[in-house]
Amino acid sequence: MKTQVVIVGAGPAGLLLGQLLHRAGIDSLLLEQRSGDYVLGRIRAGVLEQGTVDVLEHAGVAARLRAEGLAHDGVEIGFRGFRHRIPLKELTGKQVTVYGQTEVTRDLMEARAATGAPTVYEAENVTLHDIGGSPRVTYRHRGENHEVACDFIAGCDGFHGVSRRSVPADTITTFERQYPFGWLGVLADFAPLWDELIYAASDRGFALASMRSQTRVRCYIQCPIEDTVDRWTEEEFWAEFGRRIGPDIAARLPRVPALEMSIAPLRSFVAEPLRFGKLFLAGDAAHIVPPTGAKGLNLAVSDVFYLYEALRGFFREKTTSGLDGYSARCLRRIWRAERFSWSMTRLLHSFPGDRFDERMQRAEIEYLLDSPSAQAALAENYVGLPL
Ligand code: FAD
Numbered sequence: 001m002k003t004q005v006v007i008v009g010a011g012p013a014g015l016l017l018g019q020l021l022h023r024a025g026i027d028s029l030l031l032e033q034r035s036g037d038y039v040l041g042r043i044r045a046g047v048l049e050q051g052t053v054d055v056l057e058h059a060g061v062a063a064r065l066r067a068e069g070l071a072h073d074g075v076e077i078g079f080r081g082f083r084h085r086i087p088l089k090e091l092t093g094k095q096v097t098v099y100g101q102t103e104v105t106r107d108l109m110e111a112r113a114a115t116g117a118p119t120v121y122e123a124e125n126v127t128l129h130d131i132g133g134s135p136r137v138t139y140r141h142r143g144e145n146h147e148v149a150c151d152f153i154a155g156c157d158g159f160h161g162v163s164r165r166s167v168p169a170d171t172i173t174t175f176e177r178q179y180p181f182g183w184l185g186v187l188a189d190f191a192p193l194w195d196e197l198i199y200a201a202s203d204r205g206f207a208l209a210s211m212r213s214q215t216r217v218r219c220y221i222q223c224p225i226e227d228t229v230d231r232w233t234e235e236e237f238w239a240e241f242g243r244r245i246g247p248d249i250a251a252r253l254p255r256v257p258a259l260e261m262s263i264a265p266l267r268s269f270v271a272e273p274l275r276f277g278k279l280f281l282a283g284d285a286a287h288i289v290p291p292t293g294a295k296g297l298n299l300a301v302s303d304v305f306y307l308y309e310a311l312r313g314f315f316r317e318k319t320t321s322g323l324d325g326y327s328a329r330c331l332r333r334i335w336r337a338e339r340f341s342w343s344m345t346r347l348l349h350s351f352p353g354d355r356f357d358e359r360m361q362r363a364e365i366e367y368l369l370d371s372p373s374a375q376a377a378l379a380e381n382y383v384g385l386p387l
């Protein structure tokens with residue numbers, strides 16, 4: 001079998017690339033190691049930048065997002081028992097849209113199924129061959145071995161995927177920071193007691209009050225990196241969340257069962273470059289941001305958009321400049337999002353230890369809350385830098 005582009009990984013990055021390529025008349029085969037239900041069961045990001053919404057619109061998958069997404073004009077920072085609103089729209093002219101990654105993925109899956117473009121779920125042992133010359137991908141599915149020749153491979157298979165691991169070690173440089181904590185997240189069905197997202201820096205650690213709809217909330221608390229979900233009861237979660245987010249909300253939290261509870265470690269990671277011959281990395285396969293800036297999914301979408309433009313240029317106009325410039329174009333945006341995510345993480349979480357650092361952190365939050373220009377800088381980054 002032969003196709004133009006083999007896409008490894010059917011998370012949001014792989015699915016979106018497939019959809020954009022399909023609309024440009026470029027064939028792709030999408031290989032995913034998990035089942036579709038498993039992919040949809042992962043609860044992850046919730047905030048879309050305007051640029052992300054525009055790309056989803058361009059891909060023809062924004063109808064439900066337009067109808068059900070919640071447009072937010074501001075975001076709140078909680079500090080020492082008070083909440084301060086950052087008026088995103090007033091400061092930048094832009095909004096963010098609250099619409100879960102699960103829903104983006106579902107819309108993309110449905111769009112791909114409707115196009116009839118081939119997708120193989122539960123593809124085992126996906127292996128990349130000859131990425132520097134005539135690329136091929138082999139995999140096993142339902143007990144049979146398959147081999148596909150292609151012009152290009154898109155590595156959209158996330159942080160633990162096979163693509164990044166397939167490049168010779170001496171051709172890739174990685175940069176990494178691990179943080180000494182994770183986020184314990186709970187999804188639950190009740191009407192949000194907050195109008196906009198609240199990022200709270202309390203003495204007990206960070207908490208985030210988010211939402212998925214008018215009837216569903218998503219909340220997180222900073223937890224020790226060694227914690228596991230079974231160390232927490234739902235009651236303990238809500239009690240701790242309430243202490244960090246503020247007494248007015250704590251007093252009104254309803255007791256409803258969690259739909260999902262999970263822990264995500266926090267990490268910053270970048271691989272350079274993003275191109276290795278005929279292999280292009282995109283999304284979490286190439287970089288990870290700590291979630292505090294809500295950038296992970298948005299960055300995956302901008303990589304994919306640049307890769308789509310580069311591949312369209314190659315197949316339609318026979319130009320290689322987009323492919324040649326892909327890595328540098330992505331990395332410029334990636335490092336800015338890394339910087340913002342790292343600075344938001346540093347600003348809002350409790351770090352064990354250094355008392356001088358604690359004072360610096362407090363001074364930085366107080367400066368942010370007093371300074372219109374510091375707030376404008378936060379807003380500019382939070383709503384998303386231009387694509
Ligand atoms: P992924 O969504 O990881 O998709 C990659 C796909 O490739 C997966 O479906 C995987 O099964 C598949 N795959 C892996 N290996 C192979 C293989 N060998 N062969 C075939 N397929 C393979 N961002 C935020 O902004 N806010 C959040 O709250 C947030 N929470 C997160 C929680 C967790 C636990 C994680 C891991 C990430 C979170 N993120 C969050 C980040 C955001 O979800 C990601 O940036 C986004 O999912 C990136 O999309 P992607 O398609 O690049 O990667």
Ligand code: DHB
Binds near residue numbers: 197218293
């Ligand atoms: C959500 C996750 C984030 O990392 C964030 O910064 C904002 C919202 C969420 O899951 O809703």
